Amino acid sequence: MKKALILAFIFVFSYLTSLKMLSTMLRLLYKVYVWLFFVPVFLFLTLITALSVIIGCLLGGRKIFAYYPGMIWSRLTCYLALCPITIKGRENIKKGQPYIFVANHQGAFDIFLIYGFLGVPVKWFMKAGIGKIPFVGAACKAAGFVFLDSSSTKSATKSIVESESLLRNGASLIIFPEGSRTYDGKMIRFKRGAFQMAVNQNIPIIPITLNGPFDVMPIDTLNLQCHRMEMVIHPQIDIDSDDLQELADQTRETIASALWEKYK
Numbered sequence: 056m057k058k059a060l061i062l063a064f065i066f067v068f069s070y071l072t073s074l075k076m077l078s079t080m081l082r083l084l085y086k087v088y089v090w091l092f093f094v095p096v097f098l099f100l101t102l103i104t105a106l107s108v109i110i111g112c113l114l115g116g117r118k119i120f121a122y123y124p125g126m127i128w129s130r131l132t133c134y135l136a137l138c139p140i141t142i143k144g145r146e147n148i149k150k151g152q153p154y155i156f157v158a159n160h161q162g163a164f165d166i167f168l169i170y171g172f173l174g175v176p177v178k179w180f181m182k183a184g185i186g187k188i189p190f191v192g193a194a195c196k197a198a199g200f201v202f203l204d205s206s207s208t209k210s211a212t213k214s215i216v217e218s219e220s221l222l223r224n225g226a227s228l229i230i231f232p233e234g235s236r237t238y239d240g241k242m243i244r245f246k247r248g249a250f251q252m253a254v255n256q257n258i259p260i261i262p263i264t265l266n267g268p269f270d271v272m273p274i275d276t277l278n279l280q281c282h283r284m285e286m287v288i289h290p291q292i293d294i295d296s297d298d299l300q301e302l303a304d305q306t307r308e309t310i311a312s313a314l315w316e317k318y319k
Contacts, residue, residue, distance in 0.1 A: 105190035121198035129171030144288030158263035264313035
C-alpha cells in the first residue's frame with residue numbers, strides 16, 4: 056500500500072511538472088512567433104491599410120474606405136495574435152440607426168476587437184496623440200475620425216462639435232468614457248462627454264462589455280499573450296432624461312454586468 060502511494064505521488068508530480076514545462080515551452084514559442092512573425096506582418100498590414108484608407112478617401116470613396124480596410128485589418132490582427140474571439144448581442148444593433156457605442160477600455164486590443172467584429176460602420180472618438188502616428192494618423196483624419204484635444208477648453212469643445220455633426224449626419228460613434236486604459240482590468244470612473252452628446256442629439260447609447268484585451272496586451276507592456284477575448288453588445292439605452300450622472304451610472308452598470316469575475 057505504501058509503495059503504491061509513493062508511485063502514485065511520483066506519477067502525479069511528474070505529470071504536473073510536465074504540464075508546467077509544456078506551458079513554459081508554449082509561452083516561449085508564442086513569444087518567438089510574436090516578434091518574428093506577428094510584429095512584421097502587423098506593421099506591413101498597418102501600412103497597407105493606412106495607405107488604402109488615405110488614397111480611397113481622397114478619391115471620394117470615404118463611405119467604403121473609411122470602414123472596410125480598418126475592419127479587415129482589425130480582424131486579421133486578432134486572428135494573427137491567435138486569440139479566440141466570442142461575440143454576443145449583434146442582434147441588438149438596428150441597421151441604419153446611429154448610435155453612441157460606449158465601451159470599457161481594457162487595452163490596445165479593444166480597438167481591434169470592436170472595429171473588427173462590431174459589424175457596422177463607425178467613427179472613432181480618439182485621443183489627439185493617435186493623429187501623430189505616421190500613416191495611421193493621416194488615415195484616421197482621412198476617414199473622418201474625431202481627435203479629442205484636451206489641451207484647452209476651446210479645443211475640447213471643437214472636438215465635441217465635430218462629433219455631434221457626425222451624429223446628425225447619421226454616423227455612429229465609438230467612445231471609451233474612462234478616457235484611458237485600465238491598469239488592473241477593472242473599470243474606472245466614466246467621464247460625461249459621451250452622455251452629453253447623447254442627450255444633445257437624442258441618440259441612443261449601446262453599452263459594450265469587453266473581456267480579455269487586458270490579458271492580451273495591458274497598458275504597461277508591448278508583449279502579447281494569447282488569450283480569449285469576448286465582446287458583449289447590450290440592448291440600447293434610450294435617452295429619456297437629461298440627467299448625465301444617471302445615464303452614466305446606468306451605462307456603467309450595464310457594462311459591469313457582463314464583465315468576467317476577475318474584472319469586477
